[in-house]
Amino acid sequence: MLRLRSCVLSHLLSSPTTSPILSLHRLLSASAAAAPAVSLNPSSFAVEEYLVATCGLTRAQALKASAKLSHLKSPANPDAVLAFLAGLGLSGADVAALVAKDPRFLCAGVERTLAPVVAGLTGLGLSPCDISRLVSLAPNEFRHRSVVSKLDYLLPLFGSFGNLLRPLKHGTSIIGSDLERVVKPNVKLVAECGLGACDIAKLFIRDPWMLSAKPGRLLAMVACAEGIGVPRGSGMFRQALHAVACLSSAEKIAAKVEQLKKALRWSDADVGIAVCKWPTVLWWSTDVLQHKSEFLISKVGLEPAHIAHRPVMLGLSLEGRLKPRYYVMRFLQENGLLNHGRDYYNMVVASDKVFVNKFICPHKQAAPHLAQDYAAACKGEVPTRFRFT
Structure with missing residues (x-):
């Protein structure tokens, strides 16, 4: 029976339909028609074998994943989930990667959770392709119905689904953060710093961890950005937040300032002017900046203070x-x-x-x-x- 089920599910995963429910019905019908007299023995269900034969996991992946699925006594729910995923358009390789990443996804309720989530995301304007990409990147969040309300807030914040996907591709689970206690307070804080909608989106696309950071930590980053001479409301404040985030501590920032003074022949005042005009100077390689500065000073004939007032030159090739x-x-x-x-x-x-x-x-x-x-x-x-x- 396991081999039969594996064949049926493999066919569904290699030839997905556009309807998860239709796929599920086809799976159940095929299984019933092919073996109407077979009665599964729940105690005989081997999770590890199922993960290998039906889900496409390697033996090592299956051994690791099976520890999180030891309570399963029947393939009924996993079968339904796999048929649902096939209906979303996920290939066999996609499903194997998803299950290896989040084995408990096989325990999600199709009618109770997954189908309502898909319906809700469709209502937000996401296409079937968008939904399949989301479930592949964030399976753990996808199996909670709250993901719909979170995306309802995050999509306008990021400006587009494509922008939201960028941090998810790097493993940042921004949609797993508490919306009311973490995400919204952080957005409110950066908005109070004078960042408009476009700058807020750019900030969180580039530094998504800030969105899910504890509000106290983000407040400390804001204070640090002000401490390097970039006031709230400045057009450079977003870049200042990014710069201090890269350096992560006041000690590292102080060390960087000393490096800049030595490498670029700048005074304390020069550093302050340059950082205020172009905060990015803090996270650029000191060696790279020194090479450019030496050219500008020795060849072009510019004074160090002149460069400090026009630091964007240092960002050019x-x-x-x-x-x-x-x-x-x-x-x-x-x-x-x-x-x-x-x-x-x-x-x-x-x-x-x-x-x-x-x-x-x-x-x-x-x-x-x-x-x-x-x-x-x-x-x-x-x-x-x-x-x-």
Whole structure:
């Protein structure tokens, strides 16, 4: 009988229908028609064998999962769950991964829990494909009917189902957090810091743990962000929260500040200005920042304080932007095609399209090879015409 059931379920998993209930009915009908006289002996149900033969788990996975299913005395409910999953469109491999991840999913009630959850999520606008992805990523949460009310709140918060999936793919169970005691207070706190809906979504997509953190911990992160000189309501406050989250403690932040002072030749005041304007400077590699700073100081001729007031330059690619545009600036200056007072900063922060239109295209006749040389420089080459003494 186990082999028969395995064959029937395997067929369902390899050829899923669009209706979980229809799949379930087909399973029961096929089983009854094929073996009407067989009576299962509950005491003979071998969970481990079922997980291997019917669910597709490896022997090692089945041994581990069976410990959580020792109370099962019959395959009736697992059969119903597998048929339901097939109806959602999950493949055999998907089901095996889900059961290995959350063996207790096989104990969920189809009519009592799973079907109402699917109906509720459909009512929120999720497609069958969305629902199947959700159950694969968060099976434990999916087998609780409260997941519907949680997604009803989280979907508008994240802006789209795709945005909500991004942290789930990395194993962050944001939909497993208590909505009233954790999630909503955290959202309220960051909103009180001046973050709008778009910034809130970006913050929690990038740092989803903040959404499920204890409110006291998030409050400490807010205080830390203010402590580095970025006030609430600042347009940089989201980036400041992310920066302090990456460093995780006041001690690490203080150590980072000292590294920046040494590597970039900055004073305390310079660091304060740079962090307030671009908090991301705190979590960038000090070595990478130093290489860029050395180029900007020794080659371009900028003062450390000048860089501190325009720290976003440090976030630009050294080889792909800072150097090639410096070469173009020097070439134009050396050939009398550019005023020596032209601000290098404005040249490097311009989009590629704007830069080309403003500094390359107007000189096609006077410097016909400029576009070609600039393209080569962006690839790491230094054309002969860009070699200055």
